[in-house]
Amino acid sequence: MSNPRIAILGFAIESNRFAPVSTRADFVSRAYLAGDALLSDARAPAPAMTPEIPAFVRRMDAGGQWQPVPILFANAESGGPVDHAFFMETLVVLERELRAALPLDAVYICEHGAAITTEEDDPDGLVFGMVRSVVGSSVPIVATVDLHANVSDRMVDAVDALISYRRNPHTDMAERGTDAADVLIELMQGARFCVAHLRMPVCAPPTQLLTAPGTGPYADMIEQAEALADPRIVNISVVGGFAFGDTPKNGMTVIVTTRGDADFARQTAHDLVMPAWTGRAAFTPELTSLDEAVALAKAAGEDRELPPVLLADVADNPGGGGRGNTPFLLQALLRGGVRDAVLGVVTDPELSAQAHALGVGAEFTAHFNRGESTVYSEAFIAPATVLRLHAGQGVGRRGQLAGCSFNLGPSALLQVGGVKVVVITNRHQCHEPAFFEMFGIEIAQARTVAVKSRGHFRAAFDEFFAPAQIFSIDAPGLTSPVLSRFDFQRLPRPVVPLDAMTDWTPHIRLLRKHGTPQ
Structure with a gap:
């Protein structure tokens, strides 16, 4: 496709249910960038925004002619639930500007993935779903999220590919932005994907989600996923989650995206989670x-x-x-x-x-x-x-x-x-x-x-x-990291490490995604 029009947007915050409410001021003080200001910051020598969007823009710039359509990127330091009225105002702005930008050939969404508001457990899902409803079923959408995202079915259903960080500490954010560009290009060329999606009953404290080799079962999952050098694989995201979000969608999540091979996607997801389930005792911290x-x-x-x-x-x-x-x-x-x-x-x-x-x-x-x-x-x-x-x-x-x-x-x-x-x-x-x-x-x-x-x-x-x-x-x-000290109300229970669990059978959802050549 020549000179595609690609929208860029995102609402990024990691929300702790037990912390004070996050307000408009928290976003404005970090990054609330609309239109040309978004693109200018993405191309700045030292951006204020997180590295995914700048890397996405660099990759698209290097690939030839394209038309970036910057909508809005809002980002705040991790905090409490977002003031719901502010979120809804932002969602209205996102939808209005996205509709005004039509027609579009693709959309890139950059989110953290663990947002909550004072009234909504899945604002990320609302953003993803809004984008899909505006652009229609045939326009490719790719999203990047933090590996501490709490991934809902609604989020996975709304996009063609969901890509999470692989490194904790997060030193690969730019790489994942580049991945998003490559996957969007493949989708715009008409690729067909199959996605296997499952959630584990594991809500590990963040201290147990390091990814350096030898630091625990989560690191082992990442290492195992990266070792699968198979051309059928588009992306494997092993999303650790954020326990302090305290939502029904909490739980370590695996998303395997393949080039149309459903059986391979399902088996790969199963093979990744079972060793981690066996080693689940390591999700209890030592301090x-x-x-x-x-x-x-x-x-x-x-x-x-x-x-x-x-x-x-x-x-x-x-x-x-x-x-x-x-x-x-x-x-x-x-x-x-x-x-x-x-x-x-x-x-x-x-x-x-x-x-x-x-x-x-x-x-x-x-x-x-x-x-x-x-x-x-x-x-x-x-x-x-x-x-x-x-x-x-x-x-x-x-x-x-x-x-x-x-x-x-x-x-x-x-x-x-x-x-x-x-x-x-x-x-x-x-x-x-x-x-x-x-x-x-x-x-x-x-x-x-x-x-x-x-x-x-x-x-x-x-x-x-x-x-x-x-x-x-x-x-x-x-x-x-001692999760028993918190009064969780929404976490799906039982869940490791809060509860003693001995049995679990993975339930794997399969979804088919496809791009439409323009």
């Missing part, structure tokens, strides 16, 4: 207690013959809806007299503003979480000194944020006891060394580094810390 974490940090600070340690505050991960401001790990380090430690990033706009008003060198009483009423975000005070100030803007250099711009808002480096604490304004998980380095901190010289992040830091801090030096800490928070 390091606060007392153990303090002992590790104190020893590292006192004995330089020991390797330094990285403490991950996985229960307060803004990348999973945490507020980035729980005090428990910092308080434990202070009580234990830990030295030569750095901790970040703590989201506290009021404290950052106070530090900026006082200036570098000021000694003051720092009020953490002043006026904060969110669960787990307990207020406390401590003597502090302002060491450095920063506007909070930069470009990531490693891991998931490499080459992407970020904006933490006015930020400050405080000395609190033996701990240097990075305080920011705009909530963000700490998965980028630049968040420390912009204050002149040499990470390699720190004896203890503590990050408010669940796992994405691993792809960026690996130049400083080997896996054996990294410890996931068991502290209170909205993203605690």
Whole structure:
């Protein structure tokens, strides 16, 4: 097909049922890009949006003449359920602009896939279904989602191919955007696909969904899928899911897309899930207690013959809806007299503003979480000194944020006891060394580094810390891997690891998809 018209759109957020509501402001502060602004950002040297759309555009640009039709891309840091009125307003805009763009030859949808609203458990399905209803049955639609998506039948039914990330930490987002372009091109040439889709009764905490070889049954599934070098395979997506969404569509999901071979798709899906089901005990996390974490940090600070340690505050991960401001790990380090430690990033706009008003060198009483009423975000005070100030803007250099711009808002480096604490304004998980380095901190010289992040830091801090030096800490928070601490209401039960299960028979849905040559 020559010069195809391809629409680009998406509504991307990972929603934690137990976190405060996400609003329009949360999207506008990260990425709410419509029309030409969407395309301009996708082609910028350091985009603000996630890497999938820029990679999709690059691949299509390299393939020859095409007409990109940018609709709207809305993206926010993981948070609580989206304000339903705002979502519905956005859905209206998406539909209006999509209809105005007709006729179209194809559509690319870039979503996270684990959104919920204050009234709707499957807004991603509503977006996918709306797109299909607008463009009709013959126009190819391909969607990319995070491997933490909660995939509904409605999502799979509405698109011709659904492609998820394969890496956790998510270092392959650009590759999946490229895949989406290639699959759309194949569909526009008239390809016929068969999709096998099944959901497992597994809602693993995110700490158990790493994909480095040898890290567990989920990693094994990804490795097994990638080893299947068969020309019949278009894509295999092994979607781990996001337990904190607490929806009826929760559950680890496998989607095998083949070039028309239904039996092969079905058998491949079955063969992928059974070893993981057998090894399901590994979906229960093993964590390091606060007392153990303090002992590790104190020893590292006192004995330089020991390797330094990285403490991950996985229960307060803004990348999973945490507020980035729980005090428990910092308080434990202070009580234990830990030295030569750095901790970040703590989201506290009021404290950052106070530090900026006082200036570098000021000694003051720092009020953490002043006026904060969110669960787990307990207020406390401590003597502090302002060491450095920063506007909070930069470009990531490693891991998931490499080459992407970020904006933490006015930020400050405080000395609190033996701990240097990075305080920011705009909530963000700490998965980028630049968040420390912009204050002149040499990470390699720190004896203890503590990050408010669940796992994405691993792809960026690996130049400083080997896996054996990294410890996931068991502290209170909205993203605690101990799922029994949450009052789940909508999860399908029984489900691993919350329930003891011995038997399960896979139910595999088969769907046929086809493109229509233009």
